[in-house]
Amino acid sequence: xxxxxxxxRHSEKPPNPTAGARxxxxxxxxxxxxxxxxxxxxxxxxxxxxxxxxxxxAIHFNEFDGESPITGTLCVQCPEAxxxxxxxxxxxxxxxxxxxVRVLEEVxxxxxxxxxxCPWGAPQRHPDRRLAIKCDLCSDRADGPQCxxxxxxxxxxxxxxxxxxxxxxxDERR
Amino acid sequence: xxxxxxxxxxxxxxxxxxxxxxxVEETPDPTVWLGPRGWNAxxxxxxxxxxxxxxxxxxxxxxxxxxxxGTCAPTSGRVVVSSLMPRGYPQPMWAxxxxxxxxxxxxxxxxxxxxxxQGRASAPVYLLIEDDRVSLEDASDLWGKGLYATQRTLKExxxxxxxxxxxxPAGENxxxxxxxxxxxxxxxxxxxxxxxxxxxNLKAIAVRGTGGVALADPAGFVSEVQRVWQIARxxxxxxxxxxxxxxxxxxxxxxxxxxxxxxxxxxxxxxxxTSYKMSLCVDSSWAxxxxxxxxxxxQSGEELHIPRPSGLGPxxxxxxxxxxxxxxxxxxxDTWCRYFxxxxxxxxxxxxxxxxxxxxxxxxxxWLTRVALxxxxxxDYAEGLARFYEKHPVGPxxxxxxxxxxxxxxxxxxxxxxxMEPHPSPFWEYSALLYAVSTRDVTPSTHDFFFLNGLYGxxxxxKDPSEINARLKELAVALYGSxxxxxxGDAYIEHVTAYHQHRTIIKDSMALCDWVFPLTRRTFDTRxxxxxxxxxxxxxxxxxxxxxxxxxxxxxxxxxxxxxxERPIAERIVNLERCIDVRNCxxxxxxxxxxxxxxxxxxxxxxxxxxxxxxxxxxxxxRYYSLRGWDRETGWPTSERLRELxxxxxxxxxxxxRR
Numbered sequence: 001x002x003x004x005x006x007x008x009r010h011s012e013k014p015p016n017p018t019a020g021a022r023x024x025x026x027x028x029x030x031x032x033x034x035x036x037x038x039x040x041x042x043x044x045x046x047x048x049x050x051x052x053x054x055x056x057x058a059i060h061f062n063e064f065d066g067e068s069p070i071t072g073t074l075c076v077q078c079p080e081a082x083x084x085x086x087x088x089x090x091x092x093x094x095x096x097x098x099x100x101v102r103v104l105e106e107v108x109x110x111x112x113x114x115x116x117x118c119p120w121g122a123p124q125r126h127p128d129r130r131l132a133i134k135c136d137l138c139s140d141r142a143d144g145p146q147c148x149x150x151x152x153x154x155x156x157x158x159x160x161x162x163x164x165x166x167x168x169x170x171d172e173r174r
Numbered sequence: 175x176x177x178x179x180x181x182x183x184x185x186x187x188x189x190x191x192x193x194x195x196x197x198v199e200e201t202p203d204p205t206v207w208l209g210p211r212g213w214n215a216x217x218x219x220x221x222x223x224x225x226x227x228x229x230x231x232x233x234x235x236x237x238x239x240x241x242x243x244g245t246c247a248p249t250s251g252r253v254v255v256s257s258l259m260p261r262g263y264p265q266p267m268w269a270x271x272x273x274x275x276x277x278x279x280x281x282x283x284x285x286x287x288x289x290x291x292q293g294r295a296s297a298p299v300y301l302l303i304e305d306d307r308v309s310l311e312d313a314s315d316l317w318g319k320g321l322y323a324t325q326r327t328l329k330e331x332x333x334x335x336x337x338x339x340x341x342x343p344a345g346e347n348x349x350x351x352x353x354x355x356x357x358x359x360x361x362x363x364x365x366x367x368x369x370x371x372x373x374x375n376l377k378a379i380a381v382r383g384t385g386g387v388a389l390a391d392p393a394g395f396v397s398e399v400q401r402v403w404q405i406a407r408x409x410x411x412x413x414x415x416x417x418x419x420x421x422x423x424x425x426x427x428x429x430x431x432x433x434x435x436x437x438x439x440x441x442x443x444x445x446x447x448t449s450y451k452m453s454l455c456v457d458s459s460w461a462x463x464x465x466x467x468x469x470x471x472x473q474s475g476e477e478l479h480i481p482r483p484s485g486l487g488p489x490x491x492x493x494x495x496x497x498x499x500x501x502x503x504x505x506x507x508d509t510w511c512r513y514f515x516x517x518x519x520x521x522x523x524x525x526x527x528x529x530x531x532x533x534x535x536x537x538x539x540x541w542l543t544r545v546a547l548x549x550x551x552x553x554d555y556a557e558g559l560a561r562f563y564e565k566h567p568v569g570p571x572x573x574x575x576x577x578x579x580x581x582x583x584x585x586x587x588x589x590x591x592x593x594m595e596p597h598p599s600p601f602w603e604y605s606a607l608l609y610a611v612s613t614r615d616v617t618p619s620t621h622d623f624f625f626l627n628g629l630y631g632x633x634x635x636x637k638d639p640s641e642i643n644a645r646l647k648e649l650a651v652a653l654y655g656s657x658x659x660x661x662x663g664d665a666y667i668e669h670v671t672a673y674h675q676h677r678t679i680i681k682d683s684m685a686l687c688d689w690v691f692p693l694t695r696r697t698f699d700t701r702x703x704x705x706x707x708x709x710x711x712x713x714x715x716x717x718x719x720x721x722x723x724x725x726x727x728x729x730x731x732x733x734x735x736x737x738x739x740e741r742p743i744a745e746r747i748v749n750l751e752r753c754i755d756v757r758n759c760x761x762x763x764x765x766x767x768x769x770x771x772x773x774x775x776x777x778x779x780x781x782x783x784x785x786x787x788x789x790x791x792x793x794x795x796x797r798y799y800s801l802r803g804w805d806r807e808t809g810w811p812t813s814e815r816l817r818e819l820x821x822x823x824x825x826x827x828x829x830x831x832r833r
Contacts, residue, residue, distance in 0.1 A: 031419035051386025152430035
């Protein structure tokens, strides 16, 4: 399941009082050129290999059809995350520094209830480890999400909105 | 394979369609053969002998992806396809072509560096690759279908993430300019490889991979990719960066540089089944017209006028899409419309009773369909203009030859300074030498030298070296060893040609985009910045001539310099490709020299040309052979040079041939 623009879909919902708790990577298909470098950047950052099957972001290009042939699958780090709620073993936790929802792999049992609960089906099952994997905003990297760092249209196709930035916007809205 | 810690998968698939068997074998040693161009030539030399034609079951067609394919290296998604090339005229020879898209990356993720196809299936099949599960599947329901319908069907059947290469009806019917294509646009292309698939009864190869490409030094690789991207990001023009969104898209996996590739919405007037068309380069010719006209006079007095194909307007985009769906090169319009419209100027308005209606999209639709299906006169058009003229000598011979002939190896002449863009001396001299020693249209794999034209004052031409920009002269020294390489005339052109042949093999073996690599010039943020640098007393416009090796090392863990990739590795591959054609097709100096009459037509911009006795061109060819270590009489690689390059067994076979 994919959404042509996760952030757009999300913004249709009413402002959430806990919105300040998240940072996120925002995808805008109008700017994406389908090079798929973000997928490779992600898999190298997390697994040390160029391998889209283990990337926490996926770009789909349906060349033949559609009003918007480019779509992306990535976690928008929902403020009230249904994946956290759905996890039967509490393997999903909010990272206090980045606001990302992270998978505790040592706890995860690979049931994929998180994927079923996600409006965009963003969590994926790792093809080898058989556990859930999802975007953690590269929490362990000082220079932020690697997909954004390597995107040739960073700031347009992929934008990193860190925790502080989102808090600020939310504060204004309040 | 033990030398590589990343980049290569180390495995190739071999598909024998005669026996309906599939096997996995080790990829030839990358420290000797580097990548696709080397592997493919090695297989061609070992397995495709004299007397084999492109459509024979004994012919091989190999689709290979290099070490950077599937990574995030800029423009790295390309696939190299090699085989006997059907369009080659008067005889098909060994040739390679490349295409972008996602297919090559997916093949790597499935765990393979390449696919070798041999034999002929008893009925139409397609190859299905899903990681380690590989099978031949019945394609009887796909046979006759267009490229778009074929891909849609296979994606619906197997999964949207499967990537497909396929042929259309033109490939099934062995049209000599039939493509093997992927998605809307990625294709090989001009030389008729689609017919090789067709002759093998192979409709498509669908691939899905869930594995990855290992990297010897992931952090080092990412850092090199980011550094190289900063130099490459301006793309062809070397200015700016990609700053526009949809409909501008990447034509290939990993493409992060500025380019003109774009999606065009289609009304789908001809019902081919797509709501978009991808456009690059010549694709817009169907709608908006093509390269400028030509007027020239030979020393012997013949005069020629070739009008500019003017395009078919908005419906032309739909015709272009039809061409691609049928599985033919989009260059068809450029080639045939030039010929037909030049005939019309001579008062000839029909061929074999069939009148032209060159401004009518419907006329072209019918013409193209008949060519793809080989119906009526379409059967002869499908042979390409050079062969068509042998059977239907309509209009003067020099007219047909001017558009495509033995000199252009049966392809439409391209970047020759005459039929296509203006290319003042020394650019056309480089083109002439390159065509002389090639087996196909040379431009798509060696744009690099032509792109320097922009710094040359294009389309005007300096008459004196003092008029040439200082930065360009410095660049010529860095690239070729002498600024004479960019002087008007043919001094040093043999070095330019050899350099770019090597760099093409390196680029194809990675595989990277011909419009971007090698990075001869660096990117400037704005045109003004570039102009300022060109006018400055000191400075540099040089890019990164070692970029391929700089990304290759952390990718593969193989410690090799760009100079070692040039010599001996690329030089070894140039020589092996030459030996295939010498052994199989009698390639020799006389065949190289068939380019001469074409370049005796004056160049568009400066009127320069090869003289009536061609003495200067033959001297250039002598210098090239000497540089290569090839025999001046025969044009054959000498045993000494072959042995220096580690091709001892090849030298032994060549010595047997000499006796």
